[in-house]
Amino acid sequence: MSKVRVASFSISVDGFGAGPNQSLKEPMGVGGMGLHQWAFGTRTLQKMFGRDGGATGVDDDFIQRGFENIGAWILGRNMFGPIRGAWPDEQWKGWWGDTPPYHCDVFVLTHHARASIPMEGGTTFHFVSDGIHAALDRAKAAASEKDIRIGGGAATIRQYLQAKLIDEMHIAESPLLLGTGEPLFAGVNLPELGYSVAKRVPTEAATHYLITKDH
């Protein structure tokens, strides 16, 4: 059965998935880059950045598992870029250059329709302006038997959690405080929605939690 998954989503000790004031210069919001320190050095991400080496181990295993068997992604508009409101032109094609690391269909939630963008390496960005259920339906059709990964940000994940549409969520808590930004848990009563912590794995750099939905 195809699963809907969140993977390698980093949060601060005080529960923020990104800092405030996201911009072209600060894609993760102010202070938000620190959330991902546990991930940057892993072999899987280093390889994506075109570099050899990098650390293996638990952190890397989580990163790797997050990419396994994924047939489509769903991203919130802000994960795709810093532009708000209507698209001024067709120039912005995501943060990731010519060859984004998705290599499959990526559905971007937005209020502003736009033509799909085929990129190098098999990624195609699609823009879905009729809501989270429509995006998931399209992602499921595109993924066929494979899993769907909800990439974020926090607001997008919260919407899918509230609709009980996420089967499995891996979060990594980094040892820093952000104080403000995008809260992952705000207004989401996870136990009430049927979610619980299935697994906890602390490493030197982060505490990993696997949160699953009881069926």
Next chain:
Amino acid sequence: MSKVRVASFSISVDGFGAGPNQSLKEPMGVGGMGLHQWAFGTRTLQKMFGRDGGATGVDDDFIQRGFENIGAWILGRNMFGPIRGAWPDEQWKGWWGDTPPYHCDVFVLTHHARASIPMEGGTTFHFVSDGIHAALDRAKAAASEKDIRIGGGAATIRQYLQAKLIDEMHIAESPLLLGTGEPLFAGVNLPELGYSVAKRVPTEAATHYLITKDH
């Protein structure tokens, strides 16, 4: 220099320091007991419960350090008991029986004045109805050169954090979700108040964070 400290304060992954609906039967709120699993089995707490044995190690070290050099405590009204509003009589003397584990002056924040209660073992409960600063002044006078421990709950800690009066806060994050209850970080921008994570120590049972104020 005398310090104002929070120690061994447990929170859930989603940031709650107690469950909802505290009552005589559920002093930590519904589901809140699970927050403290990392602590119950330690040698220091087992000894307090009058039992031999118990685990030593990092969890126990944190519990032990939390009691070291403490000259006075401050507790929110709800940490002292489940009664809300005016005291119906003088019967309620805390959750802890005749010999509470404080062995020093304990200042309870309340809107409802009440005479001090001397208990066995050196604990005296005092009731402070003129605010958190007055309580801290009295605690400092009582503690002399020793430290003050803010015992909780979450709302009391938040007030002292917002007033930048806490020097050091040890929290232990337990691997469970509460969904609702007493949030520790709500509306508190710790970095803006000068706080940061000075230390992180994960154990099998919890992730410990030492949060300190930059001077």
